[in-house]
Amino acid sequence: xxxxxxxxxxxxxxxxxxxxxxxxxxxxxxxxxxxxxxxxxxxxxxxxxxxxxxxxxxxxxxxxxxxxxxxxxxxxxxxxxxxxxxxxxxxxxxxxxxxxxxxxxxxxxxxxxxxxxxxxxxxxxxxxxxxxxxxxxxxxxxxxxxxxxxxxxxxxxxxxxxxxxxxxxxxxxxxxxxxxxxxxxxxxxxxxxxxxxxxxxxxxxxxxxxxxxxxxxxxxxxxxxxxxxxxxxxxxxxxxxxxxxxxxxxxxxxxxxxxxxxxxxxxxxxxxxxxxxxxxxxxxxxxxxxxxxxxxxxxxxxxxxxxxxxxxxxxxxxxxxxxxxxxxxxxxxxxxxxxxxxxxxxxxxxxxxx
Amino acid sequence: xxxxxxxxxxxxxxxxxxxxxxxxxxxxxxxxxxxxxxxxxxxxxxxxxxxxxxxxxxxxxxxxxxxxxxxxxxxxxxxxxxxxxxxxxxxxxxxxxxxxxxxxxxxxxxxxxxxxxxxxxxxxxxxxxxxxxxxxxxxxxxxxxxxxxxxxxxxxxxxxxxxxxxxxxxxxxxxxxxxxxxxxxxxxxxxxxxxxxxxxxxxxxxxxxxxxxxxxxxxxxxxxxxxxxxxxxxxxxxxxxxxxxxxxxxxxxxxxxxxxxxxxxxxxxxxxxxxxxxxxxxxxxxxxxxxxxxxxxxxxxxxxxxxxxxx
Ligand SMILES: Nc1ncnc2c1ncn2[C@@H]1O[C@H](COP(=O)(O)OP(=O)(O)O)[C@@H](O)[C@H]1O
Ligand code: SF4
Ligand SMILES: [Mg+2]
Numbered sequence: 001x002x003x004x005x006x007x008x009x010x011x012x013x014x015x016x017x018x019x020x021x022x023x024x025x026x027x028x029x030x031x032x033x034x035x036x037x038x039x040x041x042x043x044x045x046x047x048x049x050x051x052x053x054x055x056x057x058x059x060x061x062x063x064x065x066x067x068x069x070x071x072x073x074x075x076x077x078x079x080x081x082x083x084x085x086x087x088x089x090x091x092x093x094x095x096x097x098x099x100x101x102x103x104x105x106x107x108x109x110x111x112x113x114x115x116x117x118x119x120x121x122x123x124x125x126x127x128x129x130x131x132x133x134x135x136x137x138x139x140x141x142x143x144x145x146x147x148x149x150x151x152x153x154x155x156x157x158x159x160x161x162x163x164x165x166x167x168x169x170x171x172x173x174x175x176x177x178x179x180x181x182x183x184x185x186x187x188x189x190x191x192x193x194x195x196x197x198x199x200x201x202x203x204x205x206x207x208x209x210x211x212x213x214x215x216x217x218x219x220x221x222x223x224x225x226x227x228x229x230x231x232x233x234x235x236x237x238x239x240x241x242x243x244x245x246x247x248x249x250x251x252x253x254x255x256x257x258x259x260x261x262x263x264x265x266x267x268x269x270x271x272x273x274x275x276x277x278x279x280x281x282x283x284x285x286x287x288x289x290x291x292x293x294x295x296x297x298x299x300x301x302x303x304x305x306x307x308x309x310x311x312x313x314x315x316x317x318x319x320x321x322x323x324x325x326x327x328x329x330x331x332x333x334x335x336x337x338x339x340x341x342x343x344x345x346x347x348x349x350x351x352x353x354x
Numbered sequence: 355x356x357x358x359x360x361x362x363x364x365x366x367x368x369x370x371x372x373x374x375x376x377x378x379x380x381x382x383x384x385x386x387x388x389x390x391x392x393x394x395x396x397x398x399x400x401x402x403x404x405x406x407x408x409x410x411x412x413x414x415x416x417x418x419x420x421x422x423x424x425x426x427x428x429x430x431x432x433x434x435x436x437x438x439x440x441x442x443x444x445x446x447x448x449x450x451x452x453x454x455x456x457x458x459x460x461x462x463x464x465x466x467x468x469x470x471x472x473x474x475x476x477x478x479x480x481x482x483x484x485x486x487x488x489x490x491x492x493x494x495x496x497x498x499x500x501x502x503x504x505x506x507x508x509x510x511x512x513x514x515x516x517x518x519x520x521x522x523x524x525x526x527x528x529x530x531x532x533x534x535x536x537x538x539x540x541x542x543x544x545x546x547x548x549x550x551x552x553x554x555x556x557x558x559x560x561x562x563x564x565x566x567x568x569x570x571x572x573x574x575x576x577x578x579x580x581x582x583x584x585x586x587x588x589x590x591x592x593x594x595x596x597x598x599x600x601x602x603x604x605x606x607x608x609x610x611x612x613x614x615x616x617x618x619x620x621x622x623x624x625x626x627x628x629x630x631x632x633x634x635x636x637x638x639x640x641x642x643x644x645x646x647x648x649x650x651x652x653x654x655x656x657x658x659x660x661x662x663x664x665x
Contacts, residue, residue: 102564107560114555132566165655
């Protein structure tokens, strides 16, 4: 709730999805001998998503994006904190009630070939949610809804007879999207939904996702490590690092004027993201992460009981950063940032500032 | 699918023929059959007369052609022991073997698949560890040890089941259980790993995310996909059929083909050995043929390989 809503500051419509202090700990096996080690995949995340809003989550591999998506969908149980969907606490629901609620949520997975049952023709897979939720009982109605869904995602009706291995990657992802949207869910998580596709196909699928969202008014969570994709579909973006949101705000604002050093590094590492700004030189790219390998939350947890998890890579780090962990603070611009020394609005690139 | 089945059928028949020929030649290489069939002290004349009577003095190729000609009219040769047609042995013994191995096979599949699925679903928990420990024990225990153990427990100690013979259904229980349990250990291990592999796939997560009840996730998606490798494994395990039959039938004095094969070999009863081996090979080839068909049914990629499945 405290997760400052970037959108619509005036009218406070209750968010459709609302996570507070959401935490997910993975305990690595400790028997037979080894010490108990924990990974905080998601660490105290506050995030709310409004109906009709598309929130992008960016961050490097291992930063906890997929885990956050699974938590918001109730596919994993939080170790601490809460997820509310339309006001209902997911953790308070019986497994059965949660399954029923799943008709209103959906997941689109990164790997469209893996996300489809290789043994089933596409048609039956796409309409399966109707059967599971006993919605369209007779075959003719299912047939009609299948055709409508295929048209919606731009697939020819004949494709229903095909097996997943018989169609292209883009068509597969369209089929996965058709299946996810079969029940007109109010909340859809796209987990790296275009990352596995060719660049040309990516753009088409992104457009499709955007169009479908406008039509349906659903809330979307769009997970990716690609800032460009986020800029194309999302209204708001949250940047994750080591299980935490380090910055969020309207996507155009965040890209134009990043406040957190990590966001800056992500933007600088992405070529041609901002017109006129070229990719930074090697020295700063090295600091700037994406090539510096995944964050290791284990390390962050084990070796940093306090302090900012990003400080070992941060060019702006000070003594304060290694003792006090920065809180994600709301700013009056509707943005949030977790940093002791955020870049000032419209600041010059860090390398030059320091 | 028809074309696929046709190709598999041709392959099965070819396998049968090649095995038969190889076996026929092997049995006749460098072996004085008359000497073996009679005994060490038989006079050379008697041995020569024996060889002439049964045609063993002919070149192998001639014998082979004769044999094949015989096969075409349903003549499988005669037993040295009682001069009856060798197939009579098969007709007498086959039903018993079928009864035992079918029951055993059904038990093996039922127990093995159920245990494997249960272990996979409860991965890492007590049930999984119990099942897998039992499976390892079962897998490493020779079937005659298990057979004797069961016999001791149920026939000698508890005295609730007969120890040997084949006259009633009760007689079937111990040998079929021996057969089934020995095989089930491997099936369970294989099923578990196939299930674990499938359960980790994104489409299983997708099914959960759709709100599919856990049981239906298994029946709709996990089990059918895991069945593909399991069925293949079952095909291979049909290859152990002969060994199983010989051992289990001997331990429980079950009058089937396996037991008869052991005696036929002991008596050097060539025609009978030959026809029995053929039956066993036919058994395996049929099993593999069925597996191939099932495999095609279960796996669209295989089935459609013929007609331009786009990659
Ligand atoms: N099931 C799991 N068991 C143990 N660790 C996990 C599991 N799932 C994720 N993690 C760990 O949690 C962290 C975040 O993972 P993930 O959410 O997949 O990140 P992302 O999607 O951003 O790449 C990683 O360190 C990962 O190793
Ligand atoms: S808090 Fe300190 S170390 Fe962390 S990002 Fe900000 S300046 Fe860098
Ligand atoms: Mg991920």
